[in-house]
Every structure is written in structure tokens, then in C-alpha cells.
Amino acid sequence: xxxxxxxxxxxxxxxxxxxxxxxxxxxxxxxxxxxxxxxxxxxxxxxxxxxxxxxxxxxxxxxxxxxxxxxxxxxxxxxxxxxxxxxxxxxxxxxxxxxxxxxxxxxxxxxxxxxxxxxxxxxxxxxxxxxxxxxxxxxxxxxxxxxxxxxxxxxxxxxxxxxxxxxxxxxxxxxxxxxxxxxxxxxxxxxxxxxxxxxxxxxxxxxxxxxxxxxxxxxxxxxxxxxxxxxxxxxxxxxxxxxxxxxxxxxxxxxxxxxxxxxxxxxxxxxxxxxxxxxxxxxxxxxxxxxxxxxxxxxxxxxxxxxxxxxxxxxxxxxxxxxxxxxxxxxxxxxxxxxxxxxxxxxxxxxxxxxxx
Amino acid sequence: xxxxxxxxxxxxxxxxxxxxxxxxxxxxxxxxxxxxxxxxxxxxxxxxxxxxxxxxxxxxxxxxxxxxxxxxxxxxxxxxxxxxxxxxxxxxxxxxxxxxxxxxxxxxxxxxxxxxxxxxxxxxxxxxxxxxxxxxxxxxxxxxxxxxxxxxxxxxxxxxxxxxxxxxxxxxxxxxxxxxxxxxxxxxxxxxxxxxxxxxxxxxxxxxxxxxxxxxxxxxxxxxxxxxxxxxxxxxxxxxxxxxxx
Ligand SMILES: Nc1ncnc2c1ncn2[C@@H]1O[C@H](COP(=O)(O)OP(=O)(O)O)[C@@H](O)[C@H]1O
Ligand SMILES: [Mg+2]
Numbered sequence: 115x116x117x118x119x120x121x122x123x124x125x126x127x128x129x130x131x132x133x134x135x136x137x138x139x140x141x142x143x144x145x146x147x148x149x150x151x152x153x154x155x156x157x158x159x160x161x162x163x164x165x166x167x168x169x170x171x172x173x174x175x176x177x178x179x180x181x182x183x184x185x186x187x188x189x190x191x192x193x194x195x196x197x198x199x200x201x202x203x204x205x206x207x208x209x210x211x212x213x214x215x216x217x218x219x220x221x222x223x224x225x226x227x228x229x230x231x232x233x234x235x236x237x238x239x240x241x242x243x244x245x246x247x248x249x250x251x252x253x254x255x256x257x258x259x260x261x262x263x264x265x266x267x268x269x270x271x272x273x274x275x276x277x278x279x280x281x282x283x284x285x286x287x288x289x290x291x292x293x294x295x296x297x298x299x300x301x302x303x304x305x306x307x308x309x310x311x312x313x314x315x316x317x318x319x320x321x322x323x324x325x326x327x328x329x330x331x332x333x334x335x336x337x338x339x340x341x342x343x344x345x346x347x348x349x350x351x352x353x354x355x356x357x358x359x360x361x362x363x364x365x366x367x368x369x370x371x372x373x374x375x376x377x378x379x380x381x382x383x384x385x386x387x388x389x390x391x392x393x394x395x396x397x398x399x400x401x402x403x404x405x406x407x408x409x410x411x412x413x414x415x416x417x418x419x420x421x422x423x424x425x426x427x428x429x430x431x432x433x434x435x436x437x438x439x440x441x442x443x444x445x446x447x448x449x450x451x452x453x454x455x456x457x458x459x460x461x462x463x464x465x466x467x468x469x470x471x
Numbered sequence: 472x473x474x475x476x477x478x479x480x481x482x483x484x485x486x487x488x489x490x491x492x493x494x495x496x497x498x499x500x501x502x503x504x505x506x507x508x509x510x511x512x513x514x515x516x517x518x519x520x521x522x523x524x525x526x527x528x529x530x531x532x533x534x535x536x537x538x539x540x541x542x543x544x545x546x547x548x549x550x551x552x553x554x555x556x557x558x559x560x561x562x563x564x565x566x567x568x569x570x571x572x573x574x575x576x577x578x579x580x581x582x583x584x585x586x587x588x589x590x591x592x593x594x595x596x597x598x599x600x601x602x603x604x605x606x607x608x609x610x611x612x613x614x615x616x617x618x619x620x621x622x623x624x625x626x627x628x629x630x631x632x633x634x635x636x637x638x639x640x641x642x643x644x645x646x647x648x649x650x651x652x653x654x655x656x657x658x659x660x661x662x663x664x665x666x667x668x669x670x671x672x673x674x675x676x677x678x679x680x681x682x683x684x685x686x687x688x689x690x691x692x693x694x695x696x697x698x699x700x701x702x703x704x705x706x707x708x709x710x711x712x713x714x715x716x717x
Contacts, residue, residue, distance in 0.1 A: 193710075249580070251567070338563035341525045342625075345557050346577045347549040 117143045122170075125155035128163030128188075140170060148174050152183045159191045167192070225433075232429055235351050236359060243356040249348050250357055258361035262323050263369060270318050274373040277310060278302065278380020286388050295389040299399035302381030307404060307412045311374030313460060315366065316419035320452035324427040327358055328448035331431025332441040340432075355428050359421070366420040367413050374412070415463045419456045426452045474537070476501040476633065476665050477522065482531035484514070484521045491517045493689045494531070499633075504659065504666045504679050508708075509686035510717035515669045516560060516637055518686065523557065523635075524548060536632075553581040556626030556664075558636040562618040564610040570597070570621050571606045577628045596624040599661075600654060616647040620654070627658060634658070636668040640675070648672060652679060673715040685711075 115136055116123045122143070126132070151170060156163075171178055184192060243250060285301050331354060334340050340350045378400065385391040430448035434440045475498035484492035491514045499505045507515050521528045524540060533540050535551050543551075564573050574596055578589045597603045600620040610618055619639060626634060636655065640648030652675040659666050670676065676683075676697075683700040685693035685708050693700060693708045701712055711717060 193706075334566075337561045337566075338559040339565055341520065342557070342559055342563040342565070344525055345523065345552055345555075347552055347580050348576065 115139050115143075117146060117148070120147050121150045121152050122148055123152045123155065126157055128153070128156050128159045128166065130160060130162035133162045133166045136166065137169075140166075144170075144173055149176070150181045150183060151176075153188045154183050154185045156185065156188050159188055161191075164192055228433070229425075229429055232351075232432070233425055236355055236425055236428065239349065239352045239356050240359045243352060243360065249352045251353060254357040255360045255364075258357050259364050261326075262319070262358070262361050263365035266318060266322055266365075266369060267372060270315055270369055270373050271376050273318065274306075274311070274314060274376040275380045277314060278306065278377035279384060280380075281305065281310070281377070282381035282384035283388070286384055290389065295385075295391055296395065296399055298381060298385050298389055298391070299396045300403045302378050302385075303400040303404045304408065306374045306377040306381070308408050309412075309460075310377055311370050312412050312416040312419060313456070314377075315369045315373045315416060316423065316456045317453055319362070319366070319369070319420065320423050320456060321449055323358070323362060324423045324452040325445045325449050327355075327424060327427030328431040329441055329445040330354070331428060332434035332444050335432065335434050336437055336441060350432075351428070355424065359424050362420045362424055363417065366416050370413060370416045411463070411467055415460065418459055418463075422455050422459060423452045426455060473500050475499060475534075476536065477667075478532075478534040478537075479522065480532040480534075482518070482521060482533060483529045484517050484526065485529045486517075490529075491689050492521065492686075495686075495691045497684055497691060497694050499665065499667055500682065501632075501665050502663065503681040504656075504668065505682045505684060506676050506680040507667065507669045507684045507686065508671070508676075508711065509692075510688075513686045514689045515686060519557075519635055519637055519667070519669070523552070523555065549581070553577075553629055554632045556629065556631035556634045558619070558623050558626045558634070558639055560637040560641060560669075562610075562622040564618060564622055564625070566610050569607050569609055570602065570613070570624075573610070573621065574625045574628050577625060581629055592628065593624075596628055597621075599627070599658065600624045616643050616651070619643065619651060623651075623654070623658075627662060627664075630662055631664060633665045633667065636666070636670075638669050638671075640670060640672055649675070655679070671715075671717075673712070683708075 122140075124136075128136070151167065153159075153167070167182070168178075170176075171181065174181075182192075282298055282302055286295075286298055289295055289297055331340075331350075334343075334350075334354070343350045343353055382393060382396050385396045386393055427448045430444040430451065434444045436443075477499040479498070480496050482492055482495040483490065495518065507518065509515050517526070520526045522533055522535070524533075528541055531541070536554070538551070540548055540551060564570075565576070568576075571593060574593045575589060578584060578592060582589075584592075593606075594603065597606055600623050602617060602620055602624060605613060605617060605621065610621070613621060623636075623639070626636075634655070639651050639655065643651065652672070655666065655668070656679055658664065666679075668679070680697045682696055683693065684691070685700070685705075687707055693703055693705050695703070700708055703709060707717070
């Protein structure tokens with residue numbers, strides 16, 4: 115390799131055997147002004163040589179079209195390999211830790227920005243959508259409500275029953291020792307109404323509806339259906355998300371109430387069979403200890419859980435990358451993220467209402 | 472010289488940090504068939520979606536019907552969109568709706584036409600693409616070629632001035648894709664449309680193209696008439712017209 119008159123001249127072999135040394139030589143001269151690569155004296159070249167040429171062009175910021183002098187040997191090889199995409203190989207710059215931290219931070223900030231604007235969009239269109247159904251799928255609120263509500267009811271009922279039985283049974287053994295059998299009603303009432311009912315329902319909805327929202331939107335994005343909607347002047351949020359938002363808002367209080375009642379019923383069974391309490395005593399005790407405030411807090415927070423599930427499902431769905439495999443990935447991420455945020459919201463809620471921060 | 476119907480100046484498109492289109496300038500002329508060529512992944516779909524603001528251009532100017540659209544608000548742009556039909560690479564029929572409803576959506580969204588008129592228009596469009604028998608089917612019941620034709624019916628539902636087709640023949644057998652070409656040409660004459668089409672089929676290009684736009688790795692390599700394209704010295708364009716591959 116020789117540098118003269120703003121040109122790099124190569125001769126002999128340009129192959130995997132010579133490229134390592136040539137790369138080293140190139141690094142020494144690349145800060146000079148180089149405008150052409152003269153490859154006319156090259157006698158043999160392979161894909162390593164072509165890749166090296168490509169890399170030099172990249173580093174020198176030159177266009178292949180007007181900076182390469184090639185003979186037939188080089189040209190043939192160059193065309194063969196560039197046609198299969200060596201030209202499209204982009205360099206991946208290895209970032210140091212600070213750059214990586216910096217760009218992760220920027221990505222994080224951007225995702226917060228996207229998230230907030232999505233929340234704003236969904237809230238706005240859901241509100242408008244109450245009065246004006248234009249641009250929504252016909253009948254879809256009912257259809258969605260059936261899917262979210264009725265289909266989920268069975269599994270929620272079953273799990274609430276089991277949870278109620280377990281909770282009561284676990285505490286019964288302790289309560290008996292102190293002759294405090296009646297307190298099983300306090301425990302079941304308060305825990306199911308303020309905590310277990312809402313959180314159990316939310317977690318099941320996150321798994322069912324959160325995943326289905328994310329995967330439906332992601333699939334529509336990948337198959338360009340979202341673009342098609344935009345082409346037809348339909349707002350995708352209005353068309354896809356708003357019906358789900360309305361449906362889940364209708365369903366969540368019903369599901370939470372069902373879950374709570376069934377859980378308490380589980381407690382009642384244990385109280386009657388194992389703690390020798392009568393059903394009337396149990397129920398009366400529950401009405402004594404439970405306040406209206408507890409019920410409102412329990413139902414109130416479950417609305418936020420439901421909305422978080424829709425918003426997070428939509429967020430991940432709209433931000434899908436890649437093809438079909440991307441859909442699976444965002445679906446999983448959406449479920450994990452919704453459960454995470456449901457629990458975080460629950461913690462914040464406890465802090466606010468019970469410690470009166 | 473005719474006035475362009477779409478005119479693009481220095482369009483730059485990015486996904487995140489990555490530049491996909493680098494300062495593209497090109498014109499599309501009315502009543503012509505413009506073919507966009509370029510290897511897979513070179514940015515053809517990105518170009519189309521940036522023109523239609525499905526992705527927002529990073530910089531540069533896009534004029535459609537002589538109006539700058541990059542700075543236009545959504546409502547105004549909806550008006551422009553209603554004069555453009557788009558056949559997506561994947562067809563992009565809405566999977567939960569019947570073929571009838573798919574074709575009905577643009578009509579219901581963009582116009583205030585009475586239901587009866589819409590009914591008739593849908594029937595005509597489905598007739599044109601030979602799908603009148605499938606009107607009540609849902610997309611998953613159709614073959615690949617039928618889906619493309621249904622999507623085409625939806626794209627021309629509003630008798631657009633401009634029809635954009637992104638690889639209409641991708642994934643179809645040669646016979647079906649030749650039929651689709653014929654169909655597009657027929658529709659062009661019938662509806663007097665300007666057509667922009669992304670395709671690699673050399674045979675169809677020779678048959679239908681008036682003008683060629685050749686992209687390479689996000690850059691505009693060539694833009695001119697079909698005749699000019701056949702005679703150019705640019706290696707990539709030449710190779711394509713000789714061999715039919717990139
Ligand atoms: N949504 C996206 N996010 C990030 N990169 C994308 C996205 N869509 C396409 N790309 C990338 O942009 C480039 C051009 O893609 P595209 O315009 O689809 O190419 P073509 O239609 O010419 O095959 C490709 O490298 C592709 O990987
Ligand atoms: Mg494409």
C-alpha cells in the first residue's frame with residue numbers, strides 16, 4: 115500500500131491474508147487527505163478485501179461511485195459482494211459506558227414523553243368518545259366488555275374463592291388459640307375489600323386484557339393496519355383503544371365486587387365449618403367493621419389499575435419493533451409492566467390513604 | 472413540462488438516530504405511472520410513508536397537489552389523504568371486519584354519502600376487482616391474491632387522484648401478479664389516476680412504467696423516464712434493467 119497525491123494505491127493480494135496488515139497500515143495514513151482508492155494493480159481479492167474497501171470508504175467518508183479505481187477482477191468481486199449487501203453493513207460504534215448511560219437516559223426520557231402524550235390522547239378521546247361514537251368500531255364496547263368481563267369472571271371467581279379459603283384457614287388456626295374466632299370476619303372483610311379483591315382482579319386483567327391489547331395493537335402495527343386506519347382518517351386510539359377503555363371501566367367495578375364477595379364467602383365457609391361461627395354473626399360483624407370509605411377506596415383504586423392496564427398495553431403495542439417476533443416480545447413486556455405498575459400504584463395508594471401523607 | 476402532482480425536496484427520514492432517507496428530491500407527474508425501484512430495505516416503504524405523513528419527515532419539503540403538507544395540520548391533511556389511495560405491502564385489511572366493511576370505512580369516514588350510495592359504490596369497486604362474491608367474507612377467508620384485490624378495492628373506494636401501491640405483487644405467484652398489474656393499469660385508465668408503484672417485476676415495469684425512480688441505500692440514484700432509465704450509465708440501474716435483480 116502506498117500513499118501519494120491524495121490517493122491510496124494497492125497492489126498484489128487484497129485477501130483475508132493481507133487485510134490484517136493493510137488495516138494496520140491504513141490506520142497510520144487515514145488522517146491524511148485521501149480522495150481516491152486505486153485498486154487497479156490488485157491481482158486477487160476476496161470478501162475480506164471487499165469488506166476492507168467498504169470500511170475504508172466509510173472511515174474516509176467517500177462515495178464508492180467516484181472514489182474507486184478498479185480493474186475487472188476487483189469490479190467483478192465488488193459487484194458480487196455489494197449486491198448481497200456488504201454496502202449496507204453499517205458500522206456499529208462501540209459506545210463507552212458514559213455514552214451508553216447517556217443514551218439510555220435519553221431513551222428513558224423519550225419513553226416518558228411518549229407515555230404522557232399517550233395518556234393524554236387516551237384520556238381525551240375516551241372522554242370525547244362517551245358523547246361521540248364516530249370513528250369507533252361499531253358495537254365494540256359491548257363486545258369488549260363481554261370479553262373483558264364475562265370471560266374473565268370464571269377465573270376471577272375461582273381464584274377469589276380459593277384465596278378466601280386460604281386466607282381464612284391460615285388465620286383461623288392462630289385466632290382459635292386466643293379464642294378470637296370472630297376476628298376472622300374483620301380480617302376477611304377488610305383485606306378482601308381494600309386489597310385482595312382489587313389486586314387479584316387487576317393482576318388477572320393484566321394477564322388477560324393487558325396482553326390481548328398489546329398483542330392486538332402490535333399485530334395491527336406490524337401488518338400496517340394502523341397505517342391503513344390513519345390513511346382513512348381514523349384515529350387508531352379512537353378506533354382500537356377507546357372501546358377497550360370504556361369496556362374495562364364498565365367491567366372493573368363489577369369484577370372487583372364479585373371477587374370481593376366470593377372471597378368473603380370463602381372466609382364464611384371456613385368460619386362456619388372450622389371456627390364454629392354462625393353465618394349471621396359473621397356477616398353482621400363484617401358490616402360492623404367495614405366502613406363506606408374502605409369500599410370506596412377499594413373500588414376507586416381498581417379504576418386506576420384498569421386504566422393503567424389499558425394504557426400500558428397500548429403503549430407497548432404501539433411501540434412494537436420488528437415483525438411477528440416483536441409482537442410476542444411486547445406482549446410479555448406489557449404484562450410484566452402492567453403488573454409492576456398496578457402494585458406500585460397500590461403502594462402509593464396505601465401510603466396516601468392509610469398514612470395520610 | 473407538466474406540473475408535478477407530488478414534489479419532494481431534500482426529504483430526510485430517520486428512525487430514531489438512524490437516517491433511512493438522505494435528502495431525496497423527486498417529482499411525480501399527473502396521469503403517469505411512476506415506478507419506485509431499489510433493493511430490499513433501501514427505504515422505499517419509508518419514502519411512501521413519509522410522503523403520506525404516516526411517519527413524520529425529519530426535514531425537507533413534501534408538496535402534494537401543490538400544497539406543502541409537512542407543516543399542515545391534521546384536519547387539512549385528511550382532505551389530501553381522501554384523494555390518495557394506498558395499497559399496503561401487507562394488504563392491511565382490518566382483520567375483524569368483513570370485506571364490505573373494509574371498503575366501506577374510507578367512504579364513511581371521508582364522505583357524508585348516504586348509505587345507499589355507499590352500498591352501490593362498494594359493489595362497483597368489488598366488481599372492478601372481481602370480488603363481488605366475497606363481499607361478506609372476512610380477510611382470513613381470502614387467498615393472498617384476493618386479499619390484495621380487496622385491499623385495492625378499498626384503496627380506490629374514493630376514486631382517488633393518486634394511487635400508491637407498495638409491492639402489490641410481493642408474495643403472489645407470477646400469474647396472479649401479472650393479473651394484478653393488468654388490473655391496476657385498467658383502473659388507471661378507468662379512473663384517470665396517477666400511479667406510484669413499488670415493484671421489482673421487470674416485465675411489469677416495461678409494460679406499465681412511464682417514469683422510474685431508483686433508490687439505493689437511502690439515496691436517490693436515478694430519476695427519469697423509462698427510456699432514460701434504459702440508457703443510463705449508472706451501473707446499478709443498468710444492471711437492474713439487464714438482469715432484473717439488484
Ligand atoms: N419502524 C421501523 N423502525 C426502525 N427501523 C425501520 C422501521 N421500518 C423500517 N425500518 C428500517 O428502515 C430501512 C428501510 O425500510 P423500508 O423502507 O421498509 O425498506 P423497503 O420498503 O425499501 O424494503 C430498513 O433498514 C428497515 O430495517
Ligand atoms: Mg417495503
